[in-house]
Structure formats: structure tokens, C-alpha cells
Amino acid sequence: MAEIRIPDLGDFDEVVVVEVHVTEGDSIQEGDPILTLETEKAAMDLPSTVSGVVENVVVGIGDKVSNGDLVSNVSPQTGQDSEIPMKSNDDEPEQQIESSNATDQPMQSEYDYDLIVLGAGPGGYAAAFRASDLGLKVALVDRNADLGGVCLNVGCIPSKAFLHAAKILDDSKEAEISGIKFNEPEIDLSKMKSWKNNIIKGLTGGLKGLAQKRNVEVIQGTATFLSKREIEIIHEGKSKKMSSKQFIVAVGSEPAELPFLPNDPRIIDSTGALEPNEVPSNILIIGGGIIGLEMSTIYSALGSEVTIVELTKDLMPGTDPDLVRPLEKILKKKCKSIMKSTQVISAEPSDQGIDVSFRQDDKEFSEIFQNILVAVGRQSNGNLLGLDAIGVNIDERGIIGVVQQFSTNVESIFAIGDVIGDPMLAHKASHEGKIAAEVVSGHKVTNDVRCIPSVAYTDPEVAWVGLSEEECKAKGFDYGKGIFPWSASGRSLTIGRNEGMTKLLFNKSTKKIIGGGIVGPNAGDLIAEIALAIEMDCDVSDIALTVHPHPTLSETVAMAAEMFEGTITDLYIKSP
Numbered sequence: 001m002a003e004i005r006i007p008d009l010g011d012f013d014e015v016v017v018v019e020v021h022v023t024e025g026d027s028i029q030e031g032d033p034i035l036t037l038e039t040e041k042a043a044m045d046l047p048s049t050v051s052g053v054v055e056n057v058v059v060g061i062g063d064k065v066s067n068g069d070l071v072s073n074v075s076p077q078t079g080q081d082s083e084i085p086m087k088s089n090d091d092e093p094e095q096q097i098e099s100s101n102a103t104d105q106p107m108q109s110e111y112d113y114d115l116i117v118l119g120a121g122p123g124g125y126a127a128a129f130r131a132s133d134l135g136l137k138v139a140l141v142d143r144n145a146d147l148g149g150v151c152l153n154v155g156c157i158p159s160k161a162f163l164h165a166a167k168i169l170d171d172s173k174e175a176e177i178s179g180i181k182f183n184e185p186e187i188d189l190s191k192m193k194s195w196k197n198n199i200i201k202g203l204t205g206g207l208k209g210l211a212q213k214r215n216v217e218v219i220q221g222t223a224t225f226l227s228k229r230e231i232e233i234i235h236e237g238k239s240k241k242m243s244s245k246q247f248i249v250a251v252g253s254e255p256a257e258l259p260f261l262p263n264d265p266r267i268i269d270s271t272g273a274l275e276p277n278e279v280p281s282n283i284l285i286i287g288g289g290i291i292g293l294e295m296s297t298i299y300s301a302l303g304s305e306v307t308i309v310e311l312t313k314d315l316m317p318g319t320d321p322d323l324v325r326p327l328e329k330i331l332k333k334k335c336k337s338i339m340k341s342t343q344v345i346s347a348e349p350s351d352q353g354i355d356v357s358f359r360q361d362d363k364e365f366s367e368i369f370q371n372i373l374v375a376v377g378r379q380s381n382g383n384l385l386g387l388d389a390i391g392v393n394i395d396e397r398g399i400i401g402v403v404q405q406f407s408t409n410v411e412s413i414f415a416i417g418d419v420i421g422d423p424m425l426a427h428k429a430s431h432e433g434k435i436a437a438e439v440v441s442g443h444k445v446t447n448d449v450r451c452i453p454s455v456a457y458t459d460p461e462v463a464w465v466g467l468s469e470e471e472c473k474a475k476g477f478d479y480g481k482g483i484f485p486w487s488a489s490g491r492s493l494t495i496g497r498n499e500g501m502t503k504l505l506f507n508k509s510t511k512k513i514i515g516g517g518i519v520g521p522n523a524g525d526l527i528a529e530i531a532l533a534i535e536m537d538c539d540v541s542d543i544a545l546t547v548h549p550h551p552t553l554s555e556t557v558a559m560a561a562e563m564f565e566g567t568i569t570d571l572y573i574k575s576p
């Protein structure tokens with residue numbers, strides 16, 4: 001007699017039986033569903049582990065079951081009592097998977113690898129390492145010698161190093177208010193760059209070591225697909241072909257360009273801005289998004305006269321304006337000028353600098369700048385790999401189409417990170433990389449995140465997660481909000497700041513948290529609590545009744561919840 005039992009439920013202690021598919025006397029085949037179980041996140045079929053005749057079923061609809069509980073006894077035809085993992089209904093891809101043709105399917109032994117990961121950024125290296133930990137033979141290919149992609153080499157890490165230096169410079173000026181006066185700081189740019197490069201070296205070198213320890217083969221070269229199971233890698237004029245059973249494409253993105261700008265070394269992108277040869281006396285930053293504003297924070301602190309130009313009517317378009325306002329107020333003091341609703345229409349290089357023409361409403365005007373930094377977004381690298389030639393769905397912007405488990409419409413090819421589109425963030429890429437690696441390794445997992453936090457590491461920082469207030473309004477959600485102004489936070493005042501605020505958004509009827517935003521120093525660290533609250537489906541009391549340490553900025557999260565609940569004691573709200 002074979003006993004069908006509830007297998008390991010992973011994160012869940014208990015699940016509910018929502019359907020029973022067999023009754024006593026039924027003949028069943030191995031893999032046929034016996035029950036459907038439901039968790040908060042998904043419905044799952046529990047398949048039979050044997051073929052045979054059902055002797056009995058000992059659970060019914062509505063029963064709660066947990067790991068190891070007996071479900072049914074089956075008289076096996078084969079006598080084989082193997083355990084099969086649960087199959088999630090969510091595992092089925094939503095788009096049609098195209099089968100590979102015969103020439104694309106050599107015997108498994110003919111593949112060089114189980115998995116080749118293309119691109120060694122935060123998405124790619126996470127995928128390669130996780131797949132290797134799960135037992136696959138993995139190669140990690142990148143056109144650069146150093147691992148870590150944009151994030152480690154020319155993105156998150158170098159920008160945050162420079163932002164830290166900028167903070168020291170700004171803090172040294174602001175310290176006067178607390179009775180400490182510093183002399184004008186001296187900036188040694190080449191030392192600052194070596195310090196930044198050493199941080200990068202430490203991190204990328206660490207990744208190399210982690211790859212070696214895991215036996216992930218790191219291959220340098222530019223990859224293109226020859227077929228659904230084979231790539232060509234070109235490095236220093238030499239070509240090499242490699243086959244793999246599966247691929248994860250994680251080739252990331254590049255700075256978007258403005259095609260009308262001339263080719264001039266004084267016009268740089270974010271990569272150039274993070275490796276400056278000198279601090280320019282003045283710089284025009286085209287683009288008032290996160291990267292443009294982080295660069296404005298850096299260059300204004302270094303001493304450049306900064307002008308920001310933004311095409312739309314708001315800085316950081318898409319972010320709630322009340323979160324951006326305190327930042328804009330401070331940037332206005334630090335920058336020469338911030339021009340919104342303004343378009344750059346041309347740029348002419350000359351000996352004096354770059355003569356830039358702008359259009360604002362129906363006015364046109366021009367100004368000469370020493371440097372221009374173009375920060376107008378990022379462009380996916382997806383269309384550089386020959387993916388369309390092998391039938392992978394990819395749009396005109398190079399964004400690769402994937403379903404929930406990051407599979408493309410071609411069975412052997414998965415894609416993750418910036419190359420599958422917004423939000424283009426490192427933590428999104430690495431989360432996706434791990435899920436994709438688990439799927440490729442045969443695990444029944446899916447991407448099931450409720451929210452991905454975004455952070456601008458400006459001064460003050462701006463961070464948000466879940467639904468924004470603007471989205472709630474646009475979608476007609478019945479939401480409520482609690483705002484705690486940092487001018488009432490003891491901790492904020494002791495660090496010399498009062499402009500911040502913490503805002504929480506709740507579903508008005510269930511009181512569950514649906515989103516939040518913070519502006520103020522360390523907002524990027526603080527937002528994680530709100531992300532966790534959304535993932536954990538917290539309601540306002542869960543947050544308000546969590547005892548936060550005092551005096552900290554983290555208290556403002558609980559106090560924003562109290563503001564919504566009406567239980568705040570640190571402020572006085574007049575009864576209606």
C-alpha cells in the first residue's frame with residue numbers, strides 16, 4: 001500500500017484543501033492530481049506518487065493539512081512509492097512556449113553546460129551562483145573582464161561612493177550650525193577616484209572568488225546566439241562556440257543617448273561622470289530623473305555650478321510630488337538653475353564650451369556649458385544578441401518578453417534584469433536571477449513579489465515602495481494616508497535636518513498597507529520596513545503597535561501609521 005502524504009510545504013505551515021479529485025475505487029496514474037491545496041499565494045495540485053487504485057481519501061474540502069499528513073492510501077500497480085514535489089498551477093507559463101526543432105535539441109550529453117548565463121551584473125552573477133549551488137554545470141559570460149556589471153563597475157557602487165564624498169563635503173559646511181567650523185575642504189580628485197576604484201576592485205574581486213569557489217566558469221567575450229542552444233563568444237578577435245541546455249540572458253542596459261548631440265568628449269554619460277578627469281566649473285545635467293539628480297548632488301558638492309534641465313513638468317517624474325518637493329527645495333539652493341518643462345533642442349561645440357539651445361513653452365534661448373552630462377534613461381541591450389533571429393520575442397526597444405518565471409517564448413532561453421524592462425534596479429535583477437536559476441534547475445518556484453522599492457540617494461534621499469499616491473488617485477483606489485513630518489522627529493532634529501517626511505498609504509476599508517514613501521536622510525534604508533510590511537500584508541495596527549527604538553528615524557514609520565489611526569501622541573490632531 002502506498003501512502004500519499006503532504007510534502008514539505010516550504011514557507012507554509014498549513015494549507016487548505018480546496019478540491020478532492022479522487023474517491024475510493026478510482027484507478028489513477030502517477031502524477032494525476034489527488035487534491036488541490038491553496039495557500040495565500042497560489043493554488044497547487046498534489047499529484048499521486050504512484051499508479052494504482054485509491055483505497056481511501058482521509059481528508060476533505062476545507063481541511064487544513066501540513067507537512068507529512070496522510071492524504072490517501074493507494075494500492076500501487078508498480079509498488080513504487082516515490083515522492084513527487086507539488087505542482088503549482090501558477091507554474092504554467094502564460095505565453096505559448098515554442099518547441100525547439102530537432103536540430104536545436106542535441107542529446108543532453110552534447111551540451112557543454114547545463115546553463116550559460118550571459119551578463120555578469122547583479123542579475124547574471126546571482127543567477128549563475130544560485131544555479132551552481134543547485135548542482136548545475138554553469139558558465140558565466142561577460143564582455144568585461146570584471147564581474148558585477150553596471151551596478152558594481154559604473155552604477156550603484158561608484159555613484160554611492162561619490163555621494164558619500166559629497167555628503168562629507170556638504171556636512172562639513174552644515175556643521176557650522178552646531179558650532180563646528182571647518183576650513184574650506186581640499187579635494188584630491190585622483191585620490192577620491194582611487195578610493196572609489198578600490199571599493200569596486202574589492203567587490204568585483206570578491207565575485208571572482210565566489211565564482212571560483214562554486215566552479216562557475218567565467219568566460220570573457222561578447223556573446224551572440226547562433227541557435228536556441230548555441231552561442232558564439234568573440235574576445236580579442238577570437239571566436240568560440242559553446243552549447244548549453246539552457247540560457248539566462250542578463251545583458252542589462254546602457255545609457256540612452258540623444259541622437260542630435262555631437263560627438264564631443266565634453267559630453268558625457270553617467271559612466272564618464274563617475275570617472276572625471278577634473279571637476280568642471282559648470283555642467284549641464286540633461287535629465288531630472290534619479291541618476292541626473294544623484295549626479296547633481298555629487299557635482300554641486302564637488303564645486304561645479306550645476307544646471308538641471310528636465311523635459312517634463314516634474315523632477316523624478318512618476319514619484320509623488322510631495323516626496324520630491326523637499327529635495328527640489330534643497331537642490332535649488334545647491335544648483336545654479338533647475339529648468340523644468342524645458343527641452344534641449346541642439347548643442348554646438350565651440351572653443352568656449354558647448355553652446356546649448358533650449359525650448360521652454362514658446363521661448364528659445366541658449367547657454368554655454370563646459371560639460372554636459374546626459375542622463376535621459378537607460379536602453380536595454382537585448383537587441384545586441386541576435387535573439388530575434390532565433391525567434392525570441394523582443395520589442396523595438398530591446399526589451400525581452402518573459403512570463404512570470406522569466407522564461408521567454410523559446411523553451412531554452414530565460415531573461416532577467418534590466419533587459420526585461422522597468423524598474424531597472426539592481427535588487428530587482430538579482431531577485432529575478434535567483435528565481436530564474438531555481439526554475440532552470442527544475443524547482444517549482446515563481447516570481448511573487450508584491451513590491452520593489454526605489455531609492456534616489458540624493459540629499460535628502462527619496463524612497464518609495466508599493467503604490468504611490470498618484471497611482472492610487474489614477475486608479476480610483478479608496479485609500480487613506482498617514483504622514484509624519486520629520487520636523488517633529490527628535491532624531492531628525494539632532495542630525496540637523498527637518499525637511500523629511502514619512503508617508504504611509506492604506507486601503508481605507510481593510511486598513512492594510514498598500515504603499516509608502518519617505519524623504520529625508522537614510523530614507524533608502526528606512527523604506528525596507530515598509531516593503532516588509534507590504535509583503536507581510538500588515539495593517540495599520542501591526543505597524544503602529546510595533547515598538548520602534550527611540551530616538552531613531554525609523555520611529556517615523558510607526559508614527560505615520562499612528563497619524564492614519566488617530567493614535568499619535570507626538571503630534572496633536574484636532575478632533576473633527
Ligand SMILES: Cc1cc2nc3c(=O)[nH]c(=O)nc-3n(C[C@H](O)[C@H](O)[C@H](O)COP(=O)(O)OP(=O)(O)OC[C@H]3O[C@@H](n4cnc5c(N)ncnc54)[C@H](O)[C@@H]3O)c2cc1C
Pocket residue numbers: 118119120121122123124141142143144148149150151152154155156157159221222223224250251252253270271291381384385416417418419424425426427428429457
Ligand atoms: C549611475 C547609475 C547608478 C545606479 N544606481 C543604482 C542604485 O543605487 N540602485 C539600484 O538598484 N540600481 C542602480 N542602478 C541601476 C543598476 O545598475 C542596474 O539596474 C543593474 O546593474 C542591472 O543589472 P543587470 O544584471 O540586469 O545588468 P547589468 O548590470 O547592466 O549587467 C549586464 C552585463 O552584461 C554584459 N553584456 C552586455 N552585452 C553582452 C554581450 N553581448 N555578451 C556578453 N556580455 C554582455 C555587460 O558587460 C554587463 O556586465 C544604477 C545605474 C547607473 C547607471
